[in-house]
């Protein structure tokens with residue numbers, strides 16, 4: 001009886017027979033490139049990251065830099081309004097519906113179990129989704145408390161005149177202390193988790209947030225991509241301009 005040919009490098013290695021290599025190829029289909037993050041989501045993400053860094057720096061400097069702190073706050077509001085709408089009408093994997101997971105799914109993901117047809121690692125996985133929602137929520141609270149804040153020296157948020165003095169002062173305390181600390185902790189966790197995936201799990205999440213594409217193996221490669229064509233980008237532009245309009249209108253209430 002003929003013994004099967006085994007190569008020390010594995011069935012597809014250089015020492016394997018042609019047939020063994022063909023079989024190995026059939027078992028390991030070439031990964032497919034899938035557009036996961038549409039351009040508007042990527043622009044939103046990197047602009048939000050820059051805005052956050054700028055806001056922390058200008059807030060720490062204070063004085064004349066507060067003019068920029070207010071401008072960046074206005075930009076953050078516009079970005080968040082845009083993302084809330086994009087979460088409803090944006091690309092397949094940017095929609096909130098694609099990354100709202102039941103607690104049971106999160107627990108199963110943590111235990112390493114995925115059901116057939118469940119593509120938990122294509123968009124935001126159940127752990128990442130939690131951090132995304134937490135960051136969006138705390139950033140909204142940070143912008144909201146900034147809008148009604150009053151530092152009793154020189155800086156008053158544009159909506160401060162609509163709230164009681166005590167509310168404005170409580171908002172200021174939150175904005176400057178807990179709010180900023182929680183955001184910095186969440187961002188540190190966020191970046192730490194991404195580095196963990198890169199170093200320990202050999203999974204690059206940053207590349208897809210830059211190029212938009214993920215290289216997906218097996219059944220995961222058959223998922224529908226996020227739409228990211230001229231039409232959706234124009235829609236995003238219109239929504240971004242509308243979000244900027246909303247933000248400017250809010251900021252003008254203080255005039």
Ligand code: HEM
Pocket residue numbers: 041044045048049050052053083094123124125128129132135136187190191194205206207209
């Ligand atoms: C500095 C402030 C940052 C904030 C506020 C922030 C916030 C966010 C948010 C809200 C998302 C969800 C994107 C969406 O669905 O719209 C996200 C995803 C992501 N961020 Fe950041 N981010 C920050 C910095 C960074 C940095 C420095 C990196 C790179 C090291 C990074 C890499 C990523 C990646 C790779 C994803 C996608 C994660 C996934 O595949 O699920 N972020 N970030």
